[in-house]
Amino acid sequence: MNNVSVSPTPGQHWDIFCTVVDNYGDIGVTWRLAKQLANEYQQPVNLWVDDLRSFQFILPELDITLIEQQHHHVNIIKWDQPLSRPWQAGSVLIEAFACDLPAEIIDATAVIKPFPLWINLEYLSAESWIDDCHGLNSPVKNGVKKRFFFPGFSEKSGGLLCEKNLFAQCDAWQANNQRVQLLQRLGVDNVGANDRLISLFSYESSAINALCQQLITGQQLTHLFVPQGRALTSVADALATTTAALGKQQHYQQGQLALHILPMTNQEQYDQLLWSCDLNIVRGEDSFLRAQWAGKPFIWHIYPQDEDAHIDKLQAFMQRYCQQLPLDAANTWQQLNLAFNQNDPLAFSTHWQSLQHHEVTLDKHAKIWPKTAINHADLAKRLVQMVKNG
Numbered sequence: 001m002n003n004v005s006v007s008p009t010p011g012q013h014w015d016i017f018c019t020v021v022d023n024y025g026d027i028g029v030t031w032r033l034a035k036q037l038a039n040e041y042q043q044p045v046n047l048w049v050d051d052l053r054s055f056q057f058i059l060p061e062l063d064i065t066l067i068e069q070q071h072h073h074v075n076i077i078k079w080d081q082p083l084s085r086p087w088q089a090g091s092v093l094i095e096a097f098a099c100d101l102p103a104e105i106i107d108a109t110a111v112i113k114p115f116p117l118w119i120n121l122e123y124l125s126a127e128s129w130i131d132d133c134h135g136l137n138s139p140v141k142n143g144v145k146k147r148f149f150f151p152g153f154s155e156k157s158g159g160l161l162c163e164k165n166l167f168a169q170c171d172a173w174q175a176n177n178q179r180v181q182l183l184q185r186l187g188v189d190n191v192g193a194n195d196r197l198i199s200l201f202s203y204e205s206s207a208i209n210a211l212c213q214q215l216i217t218g219q220q221l222t223h224l225f226v227p228q229g230r231a232l233t234s235v236a237d238a239l240a241t242t243t244a245a246l247g248k249q250q251h252y253q254q255g256q257l258a259l260h261i262l263p264m265t266n267q268e269q270y271d272q273l274l275w276s277c278d279l280n281i282v283r284g285e286d287s288f289l290r291a292q293w294a295g296k297p298f299i300w301h302i303y304p305q306d307e308d309a310h311i312d313k314l315q316a317f318m319q320r321y322c323q324q325l326p327l328d329a330a331n332t333w334q335q336l337n338l339a340f341n342q343n344d345p346l347a348f349s350t351h352w353q354s355l356q357h358h359e360v361t362l363d364k365h366a367k368i369w370p371k372t373a374i375n376h377a378d379l380a381k382r383l384v385q386m387v388k389n390g
Contacts, residue, residue, distance in 0.1 A: 010358070013044035013090035015116070017079065019099040020051035027055050028286030030096045030121075031074075032161050032267065035379045038073040043384075046090070048079040057264040066155050089116050092387055095146065096121045109142040117387055118146035124160070124285050126317035131156040147384065151379055153320055157380070167370060172274050174295070179276030182269075188223065188260055195258075196222040196278040202301035202340075208234035214246065214352050216255035216387055225273060229261045231281075235259065236347055237272035259299075278363075281340075293370055296356050297333075297362040299340050314341060324372075325365050329358035339369040 012153040014037060018030040027049060037043040052064040055076075063069055067084045068077050078084055083102055095101055109115055118140065122130075130150040134157050137145040151158045173179075183191055191197070198215075202208070208231060213270050215222045226232055228247070236243045239254060246252060252259040262273075270287070274280050274294035282291040283301040300317070302310045317338060322330035332354045339348035340363040355362075375387075 002121075010352055013046055013087060014092040015046045015048065015087070015090050015172060016094040016096065016121075017101055018050070018096040018317070019079075020049065020054045021097070025284035026099075026285075026288055028052075028058060028093045028267065029161065031055070031058065032163075032286070033121075033380060034074045035072045036161070037384070038164055041380065041384050044075070044090075046075045046077055047074075048077045050079040052076075052078055060266060062319065067249075070390070072380070080085050080333060087235040090118055091119045094121050097123055109140060109144040112124070115144045117390070118144060119383070120148050121150060122150045123159075124151040124289065125301050125313055125314060126153050126320045128154075128316070134158055147386070149383065153317075153373055153375065154306040155375045159375065159377055159382045160289060160373060161380065162289075162370075162378040164372055164378075169270075170211060170294060173272065173275045178272075180253045182272050183278050185284075186225075186260065186262060190258075191223060194220060196220055197225070197278075198222060199225045199227075199273050199277045200281045200282065201227050201229065202281050202283045202299075203232045204230050204234045204306070205301060205340055206234070206343045206345050209238040210348040211352065212238035212257060214349055215248065217255040217279055218256045223258045223260060225260050225262055225277065228264055231283075232261065232390050234362045243270075244258060253263060292366075292373060295367040297359070297366050299337055301340055304341075309343065311338075314338070326361060329361045329365075330356050333362060 017028055019155055019206070020027045020316065029049065034045045034047045038045045052062060056062045056064055059071060061071060062076070066078070068075065071078065079102075080103065083104055086107060087102070087108070089108065089112045093105070095118065098120060116207075120138075130152050131154055133148055133150070134150040136148050138148065139145050149158045151160060153160065174179055179197070183189065200208070206294050211357040212224075212235060215224060226235055232243050232246060236246055239246070239259075246259070246261055250261050252261075271290055271294070272293055274287075274296065277296060280294060280296055280298040281301065282288050282298055282301050291300075300314065302314045304310055314337065318334045322334060327334070332351055336351040336355060339351055340345075
């Protein structure tokens, strides 16, 4: 029981444990949740993170040499094995995305009574089966149980991460055309009124080659913004160069494609980039959801899984997203997403060319969708209510 501070009654703070997977996805979600719990619900939050170096990419002011520090009213703790500082039981213990909690905490189930409410925060899914699993309990050890919390798009699910004022902030940004200020900060000052803006934050895909070729030969100038990361490898291949060469140039033009390489930035600035673009290509869970809140058309590069299990998840979301779309527009958008995820450049090119016939319809739908998707209550509100109900 080393490093476990035991008290008869748990404190009132929340502990969130996160292991960083795929660099930014898991920490991106848990960081947003921790900030919202601390700032909107005044909950004292300890966020335990095993990889501060990756975390620093989305929180530049983070000091990776410190064991414990506070940012945005969240107490951030370096999660070492064994724990670098004692764990004091709080009222809530969140195990994010089935990470393996420290042995010290598992052992403490025999000593701490009552044990904190243990919640297993799962990955976001649009699949219908999560409604039946959301909120269920599972035994852990010494009579302690953990409760499953499934984020999702239905009223029965755990909901979606969305800060209280986010939609108003996005609307104000777009109404006041603040993207000009963002572009100036990024060193891009030659954007015309009719130019198209696309952001690309995905995994590697041969469909990116097709995308670049379509943009190079397109009828309008397109500015493609690519943060440093895995997608840049595919962009370099498409342009017959290297990531190192692109990184040195930062700005590169070929035909009707104006490419801009961006450094990784904090979440607030990334949201602003999504708000500013006409189309966003995103990946994983965090950027996928933020693209929806931007109210702009998007392509989702879902995290690949064995036996193509991720395609089932993609299909489940697309079916839900397209319920209010005309059939032709829905089919084009779905086929475009499938081609990107199945590394099919030929199919991607075909459906990309069809996309121009549905741009107005897809843009209108993207603006309406967030109000539909939120289903009256965001994830943090539903989580706080679950804790309140016990």
